Amino acid sequence: MARIGIIGSAGRMGQALQAAIAAAGHDYAGGVGRDGDPGALAGVSDVLIDFSAPAALEFTCEAAIAAGVPLVVGTTGLEERHHWLIDAAAVSIPVLQTGNTSLGVTLLAHLVREAAQRLGEDWDIEIVETHHRMKVDAPSGTALLLGEAAACGRGERLKDVEQRARDGITGKREAGTIGFASLRGGTVAGDHSVHFLADNERLVLSHMAENRGIFARGAVRAAEWLLTRTPGRYSMPEVLDL
Ligand SMILES: NC(=O)C1=CN([C@@H]2O[C@H](COP(=O)(O)OP(=O)(O)OC[C@H]3O[C@@H](n4cnc5c(N)ncnc54)[C@H](OP(=O)(O)O)[C@@H]3O)[C@@H](O)[C@H]2O)C=CC1
Numbered sequence: 001m002a003r004i005g006i007i008g009s010a011g012r013m014g015q016a017l018q019a020a021i022a023a024a025g026h027d028y029a030g031g032v033g034r035d036g037d038p039g040a041l042a043g044v045s046d047v048l049i050d051f052s053a054p055a056a057l058e059f060t061c062e063a064a065i066a067a068g069v070p071l072v073v074g075t076t077g078l079e080e081r082h083h084w085l086i087d088a089a090a091v092s093i094p095v096l097q098t099g100n101t102s103l104g105v106t107l108l109a110h111l112v113r114e115a116a117q118r119l120g121e122d123w124d125i126e127i128v129e130t131h132h133r134m135k136v137d138a139p140s141g142t143a144l145l146l147g148e149a150a151a152c153g154r155g156e157r158l159k160d161v162e163q164r165a166r167d168g169i170t171g172k173r174e175a176g177t178i179g180f181a182s183l184r185g186g187t188v189a190g191d192h193s194v195h196f197l198a199d200n201e202r203l204v205l206s207h208m209a210e211n212r213g214i215f216a217r218g219a220v221r222a223a224e225w226l227l228t229r230t231p232g233r234y235s236m237p238e239v240l241d242l
């Protein structure tokens with residue numbers, strides 16, 4: 001049994017996490033939001049789980065490092081500087097960062113990498129994601145994770161081939177790019193489809209999240225796994241042995 005603290009505890013994911021922590025037989029150590037003290041929380045936690053906002057990350061990393069506790073980062077909308085913070089933290093504590101903690105998306109990313117590698121550049125790749133009306137970042141962290149997987153399958157870096165938005169007279173599609181489209185509305189927990197499009201045929205690999213419980217369970221599983229690790233940066237395929 002572990003004492004698990006939550007950054008972003010009053011949010012939609014924070015509430016799902018509290019249920020998942022109880023269901024897995026762990027102790028909820030407490031949580032913080034915008035006004036809380038992550039340092040005090042880290043001091044009474046064995047591991048921290050952060051599903052909040054990018055602005056929280058610096059203080060969360062500082063708190064986890066000072067207390068020497070592992071950290072799961074599920075927050076999305078991260079920029080390069082946030083990844084540097086995570087890399088720096090991983091020198092002293094175990095850290096896992098992912099745009100999606102579900103088993104289904106972790107396997108989907110594996111399949112996307114494989115498909116991109118085998119199909120080659122004659123197949124255009126477009127990633128479409130749909131989320132609830134309250135989501136504040138786009139493309140979703142999952143869409144970017146799937147884009148990274150597709151780019152990796154082709155031996156590329158996503159930042160060199162991504163096409164994040166189209167508007168107006170865009171010209172023809174540039175060969176080799178990976179496109180993104182985001183839909184927002186209603187209460188959709190998170191749908192992602194990776195379209196591989198060639199002449200006269202299409203392959204679509206999709207995942208649909210029916211509720212936030214799948215993300216919360218995955219995050220708790222990641223937290224349990226991190227407690228057995230030495231400092232370093234980890235990802236979901238390692239947790240799930242995929
Ligand atoms: N990796 C994954 O599998 C998943 C990732 N996510 C990501 O998790 C994040 C949270 O999503 P969701 O729960 O829907 O969002 P909500 O808006 O419902 O909740 C966000 C929470 O974060 C807190 N927060 C906001 N800013 C800060 C800050 N600067 N410092 C500390 N706490 C802060 C809020 O606190 P307050 O109450 O004070 O406003 C709130 O409790 C998003 O980035 C989302 O994309 C979501 C689902 C799955």
Ligand SMILES: O=C(O)C1=N[C@H](C(=O)O)C[C@H](O)C1
Nearest residue numbers: 076099135140141142189190
């Ligand atoms: O904000 C959400 O809700 C979700 N965010 C994550 C993302 O950005 O991919 C994961 C999931 O799709 C739900």
